[in-house]
Amino acid sequence: MDFLNAVVALSNFVLIPGIAYGSQLALGALGVTLIYGILRFSNFAHGDTMAFGTMVTILFTWWFQSMGISAGPLPTALLALPFGILATMGLLVGTDRVVFRFYRQQKAKPVVFVMVSLGVMFMMNGLVRFVIGPGDQRFEDGERFIIKARAFKEMTGLDEGLAIKTSQGITVVTAIVVVAVLFWFLNRTRTGKSMRAYSDNEDLALLSGINPERVVMITWLIVAALATIAGTLYGLDKSFKPFTYFQLLLPIFAAAIVGGLGSPLGAIAGGFVIAMSEVMITYAWKKVAGYLLPESLEPDGLVQLLSTDYKFAVSFAILIVVLLFKPTGIFKGKAV
Amino acid sequence: MTERVKHTLLFIGVALLLVLEGTTSALGVFSGSWNSSLTILNMGLISAIMALGVNLQWGFAGLFNVGIMGFTALGGLAVVLTSMPATPGAWDIGGQRILLALVLGATTIGGAILAYQKLAPGRPRMVGMIATLIAGFFIYRMVLDPGVEAVESINPALEGNIGGLGLPVLLAWPIGGILAAGVAWVIGKTALGLRSDYLAIATLGIAEIILSVLKNEDWLSRGVKNVVGLPRPVPYEVDLQNDPGFVASAASWGFDPTTASTLYVKLGYSLLFTVVLLVLLWMAQMALKSPWGRMMRAIRDNEVAANAMGKNVTRRHLQIFILGSAVCGIAGAMMTTLDSQLTPGTYNPLRFTFLIWVMVIVGGSGNNFGSVLGGLLVWFLWIKVEPLGTILIEVLTAGMDPDSALRAHLMESAAHMRLLTMGLILLLVLRFSPRGLIPEK
Numbered sequence: 077m078d079f080l081n082a083v084v085a086l087s088n089f090v091l092i093p094g095i096a097y098g099s100q101l102a103l104g105a106l107g108v109t110l111i112y113g114i115l116r117f118s119n120f121a122h123g124d125t126m127a128f129g130t131m132v133t134i135l136f137t138w139w140f141q142s143m144g145i146s147a148g149p150l151p152t153a154l155l156a157l158p159f160g161i162l163a164t165m166g167l168l169v170g171t172d173r174v175v176f177r178f179y180r181q182q183k184a185k186p187v188v189f190v191m192v193s194l195g196v197m198f199m200m201n202g203l204v205r206f207v208i209g210p211g212d213q214r215f216e217d218g219e220r221f222i223i224k225a226r227a228f229k230e231m232t233g234l235d236e237g238l239a240i241k242t243s244q245g246i247t248v249v250t251a252i253v254v255v256a257v258l259f260w261f262l263n264r265t266r267t268g269k270s271m272r273a274y275s276d277n278e279d280l281a282l283l284s285g286i287n288p289e290r291v292v293m294i295t296w297l298i299v300a301a302l303a304t305i306a307g308t309l310y311g312l313d314k315s316f317k318p319f320t321y322f323q324l325l326l327p328i329f330a331a332a333i334v335g336g337l338g339s340p341l342g343a344i345a346g347g348f349v350i351a352m353s354e355v356m357i358t359y360a361w362k363k364v365a366g367y368l369l370p371e372s373l374e375p376d377g378l379v380q381l382l383s384t385d386y387k388f389a390v391s392f393a394i395l396i397v398v399l400l401f402k403p404t405g406i407f408k409g410k411a412v
Numbered sequence: 413m414t415e416r417v418k419h420t421l422l423f424i425g426v427a428l429l430l431v432l433e434g435t436t437s438a439l440g441v442f443s444g445s446w447n448s449s450l451t452i453l454n455m456g457l458i459s460a461i462m463a464l465g466v467n468l469q470w471g472f473a474g475l476f477n478v479g480i481m482g483f484t485a486l487g488g489l490a491v492v493l494t495s496m497p498a499t500p501g502a503w504d505i506g507g508q509r510i511l512l513a514l515v516l517g518a519t520t521i522g523g524a525i526l527a528y529q530k531l532a533p534g535r536p537r538m539v540g541m542i543a544t545l546i547a548g549f550f551i552y553r554m555v556l557d558p559g560v561e562a563v564e565s566i567n568p569a570l571e572g573n574i575g576g577l578g579l580p581v582l583l584a585w586p587i588g589g590i591l592a593a594g595v596a597w598v599i600g601k602t603a604l605g606l607r608s609d610y611l612a613i614a615t616l617g618i619a620e621i622i623l624s625v626l627k628n629e630d631w632l633s634r635g636v637k638n639v640v641g642l643p644r645p646v647p648y649e650v651d652l653q654n655d656p657g658f659v660a661s662a663a664s665w666g667f668d669p670t671t672a673s674t675l676y677v678k679l680g681y682s683l684l685f686t687v688v689l690l691v692l693l694w695m696a697q698m699a700l701k702s703p704w705g706r707m708m709r710a711i712r713d714n715e716v717a718a719n720a721m722g723k724n725v726t727r728r729h730l731q732i733f734i735l736g737s738a739v740c741g742i743a744g745a746m747m748t749t750l751d752s753q754l755t756p757g758t759y760n761p762l763r764f765t766f767l768i769w770v771m772v773i774v775g776g777s778g779n780n781f782g783s784v785l786g787g788l789l790v791w792f793l794w795i796k797v798e799p800l801g802t803i804l805i806e807v808l809t810a811g812m813d814p815d816s817a818l819r820a821h822l823m824e825s826a827a828h829m830r831l832l833t834m835g836l837i838l839l840l841v842l843r844f845s846p847r848g849l850i851p852e853k
Contacts, residue, residue: 196835
C-alpha cells in the first residue's frame with residue numbers, strides 16, 4: 077500500500093506535471109530547431125512569437141465566450157486556436173518578408189541574423205504588451221479536471237490523491253497529434269522531404285531545383301503553428317504573462333541544444349529531459365520518501381534539492397554539461 | 413563636412429538635447445528641470461560605459477553577449493559586499509559556515525574536474541565524477557543550510573544578511589569588475605570555441621541565474637527585500653542644506669538650498685562617472701590602436717586566417733570576453749552606487765541587456781566613440797519615448813470619444829511604446845545603416 081501511495085504521489089506531483097511541461101517545451105523546441113535547421117540561426121524571438129500567438133488565441137477566446145460559444149467540457153481556447161495560428165502565420169511570414177529576407181539575400185553571418193531576431197523580439201514583445209498589457213491573464217474554462225484528487229481517493233481507497241487537469245490531458249494529446257503530423261509531413265510528403273534536403277545540404281538542394289524561398293516560407297508557417305500551439309497549451313496549463321513567455325526562451329533553447337540543434341527528434345527528447353529534471357530537482361521529496369523508507373530513516377527536511385526559484389538554473393546546468401561534453405547534443409545536431 | 417566634424421556635431425547634438433531638457437518645457441517632451449537633465453545624463457554615462465564594454469566584445473571581437481544584465485547585477489552585489497558595514501554577529505553565527513560551505517562547493521567542482529582529467533575515459537570516470545558531485549552537493553547543503561538560517565534570523569526586518577566589509581564605496585567599482593570577470597571566465601571557458609550562438613544562449617542563462625541567486629539568497633543580498641542606504645561617495649543633500657557655507661554660496665548663485673543641494677549631488681556623480689568613462693574610453697582607444705587590437709579585429713574578420721597565422725583564437729576570445737564583462741560589472745557597481753540601493757527585483761533583461769545592444773548598434777559597433785554616443789543618445793530616447801508616445805496617441809485618438817474604452821486602453825498602453833520603438837530603431841539601423849552613427853574606421 078505504501079508503495080502504491082508513493083507511486084501515486086510521484087505521478088501526481090512529478091510525472092504528470094513533468095510530462096505536460098515537457099510536451100510544451102518539446103513543441104517550443106521543435107520550432108527553434110526547425111528555424112535553426114532551415115534558416116541556420118537561433119531565433120531569439122521565439123518566446124515572443126509564442127506570446128503573440130497565445131495573445132491572439134486569448135482575444136478570440138474572450139470573443140467566443142462573450143458570444144456564448146463554448147466547446148462544452150473542453151476549453152474554448154481550442155476553438156480559438158486556429159485563428160491564433162493564422163494570425164501568427166501572417167505575422168511570421170510578414171516579418172520574414174520585411175526583415176529576414178534581406179539578410180538572406182545578403183548572405184549575412186548567422187550572428188547578424190541572431191541580432192536581427194533580437195530586434196524582432198523587442199517589437200513583438202512591445203506589440204503583445206501594447207495590445208494585452210503586461211499582466212497575468214487566465215483564459216481557461218470548461219471542466220478543470222479529468223480526475224479529481226478526491227474522486228481518485230474514493231475510487232482506489234489510497235491515501236494519496238491523483239489529479240489530472242484537463243489542460244494536462246489536452247497538452248499531451250495535442251502534442252502527440254502535432255508531432256505525428258509533423259513527422260509524417262517531414263518524412264513522407266514531397267515538401268517535407270525538400271525541407272530536409274535543404275536543411276542537410278543547401279547547395280545540393282538548390283541544384284536539384286528546390287525553391288529556397290518556398291522552403292523558408294513553409295518553415296515559418298509550421299513554426300507559427302508550433303509556437304502558437306505550444307504557447308496556448310502552456311497558457312492553459314499555467315497562465316499567460318508576456319514576460320514568462322520571454323523567459324521560456326532559456327529552457328526551450330536548452331531543450332533544442334540538448335537534443336541537438338536542427339534535429340526534430342532531439343528537440344522532443346530534449347524537451348522532456350529538461351522538463352523532467354526541472355520538476356524532479358525542484359520537487360520536495362519528503363512525501364514520497366516518507367512512504368518508501370522505513371520510519372527510522374524518514375527525513376526531517378523537505379528533501380528538496382533546489383528551491384523552485386532556481387528552475388532556470390537546472391536548464392542552464394544541463395545546457396552547460398551538454399556544451400562541455402557533447403556540443404552536438406544527444407541526436408547529433410549540426411554545428412555550423 | 414569631414415567625418416570628424418560630423419561626429420563632433422553628433423555629440424554636440426546630444427549635449428543640446430540635455431540642455432533643452434534642463435531649460436525648456438515648451439515642447440511637451442522636455443521637462444525643463446536641470447534635476448531631470450542631470451538624472452538622464454548620469455544614467456546615460458553609465459549606459460555609455462556598459463556600451464563600451466559590449467563594444468569590446470562585439471565591436472572588437474564579434475562575441476555576442478546577451479547576459480549584460482547578469483554582469484551589471486554582479487557589480488551591484490559587489491557594492492553591497494564591499495561597502496556595507498558587516499552585520500554584527502553574522503560572521504560568528506553563520507558567516508564562517510557559509511564560507512566553509514562555499515569553499516566545499518568549489519572543492520567539489522574542482523574534484524569532479526580532477527576526476528575527469530585523471531581517470532581513464534569510460535564508466536569508472538563517469539561514476540567517479542557523478543559520485544563526487546552528488547556527495548559534494550549533499551555535504552555542501554548540510555554545511556550551508558544552518559549557516560544561512562542563522563544569518564537570516566538576525567533582525568530579518570532590517571538585516572538578515574551578512575553585510576559587507578565596510579570599505580569605501582569607490583573600491584566597490586573595481587571589485588564589481590573583478591566579480592563580473594570571474595563569472596565571465598567560467599562562461600567563456602565553457603561556451604567559447606563552440607559556434608557563436610552558444611555563447612549567446614549561455615550568457616542569457618547565466619544572467620537569469622545570477623539574478624535568481626540575488627533574489628533568493630537572502631543572506632547575501634536580502635533578496636527582494638532590497639538593500640537600501642548604501643554608502644555614497646558624494647555628500648548627502650540634508651548635510652548640505654544644514655551647512656551654512658553651502659547655503660550662502662547657493663544663494664549667491666541664485667538657487668534655493670534644496671535645488672542647489674540636489675544639483676550639487678548629481679553633479680558630483682556626473683563628475684565621477686565622467687572620469688571613469690574617460691579613463692575607460694582612453695584605455696579602449698589605446699587597445700584598439702595597439703597590435704593587440706589589430707589582432708582582435710583580424711580574428712573577428714577572419715578566424716581561419718588568424719588561426720593560420722598562429723593566433724590562438726579561443727584564448728583571445730576568452731580574454732576580451734572577460735575584459736568586456738568586467739567593464740559591464742564596473743558600470744553595474746556605479747549604477748547601484750548612484751541608486752544607493754540594490755533592488756534585484758528591478759533587473760530586467762529588456763532594459764539591461766537588449767537596450768545596451770541597441771546603444772552599441774546605433775552608435776556604431778567597433779567604434780568606441782560611437783558606443784559612448786549611442787549610450788547617451790539612446791538612453792535619452794528611452795526616457796523620452798514615453799511622453800512622445802503619449803503625445804502620439806493623444807493626437808491619433810483626438811477624434812475619438814474621450815470616454816471610449818479603446819482610447820483609454822491605448823493611453824494606458826502608451827508606456828509599452830518603448831520596446832516597440834527600440835526594436836524598430838534596432839531593425840532600421842541594422843538594415844539601412846549597419847555601421848551605425850559613427851562607423852568603425
